[in-house]
Amino acid sequence: MAIDRENAQPLQAQVADDIRRRIAAGEFSAGAKLPPLRALTTEYDVAEMTVHAAIRELQRQGLVISSRGRGTFVSDDIDGKDLSGTPGVYDPTSPEAQIEELRRIVADLVVRVDRLESHDD
Numbered sequence: 135m136a137i138d139r140e141n142a143q144p145l146q147a148q149v150a151d152d153i154r155r156r157i158a159a160g161e162f163s164a165g166a167k168l169p170p171l172r173a174l175t176t177e178y179d180v181a182e183m184t185v186h187a188a189i190r191e192l193q194r195q196g197l198v199i200s201s202r203g204r205g206t207f208v209s210d211d212i213d214g215k216d217l218s219g220t221p222g223v224y225d226p227t228s229p230e231a232q233i234e235e236l237r238r239i240v241a242d243l244v245v246r247v248d249r250l251e252s253h254d255d
Contacts, residue, residue, distance in 0.1 A: 137178050149178050149188035157197060157208055168198065168206045196234050201241035203249070209234070 137148050153174075156162050169177070174185045189206055192198040200206040211230075 137180060145178075145180050145184045146187035146191065149174070149180060149185055150191045152178070153188065153192060154195075154197065157212060162208045164208055164210050164212050166208045168208065170205065196230060199234065199237055199241065201245055203245040204241065 137145055139145075141148065143151075153162070153168070162168060168174070168189075171182060171185055171189075175182050178185065189198060189200060193200060197209055197212060198206050199209055
């Protein structure tokens with residue numbers, strides 16, 4: 135999808151909408167790794183911060199999970215999530231949000247442990 139710079143919708147929202155559309159279409163299935171930030175930056179012809187903001191929005195919606203050093207992945211639990219792009223009310227105290235946050239923490243810890251163990255060799 136080409137970004138419409140004449141559109142009143144912010145660029146990061148357009149990028150988030152397109153990635154959300156691609157998830158809904160099955161181009162990025164549950165558990166799939168998204169292209170790297172730089173590749174998305176080139177693909178959408180926008181600044182890195184714009185793509186980063188779009189990814190953060192998708193994280194808040196529980197559609198993707200990012201892990202430092204590993205990348206960004208489509209959530210394993212996208213069934214039942216709103217893929218329409220209509221902003222929902224994010225409740226960080228909901229069980230789903232807490233589980234997603236724990237998954238992010240565990241994924242980050244796995245990366246850190248792997249790094250530490252690779253330095254021990």
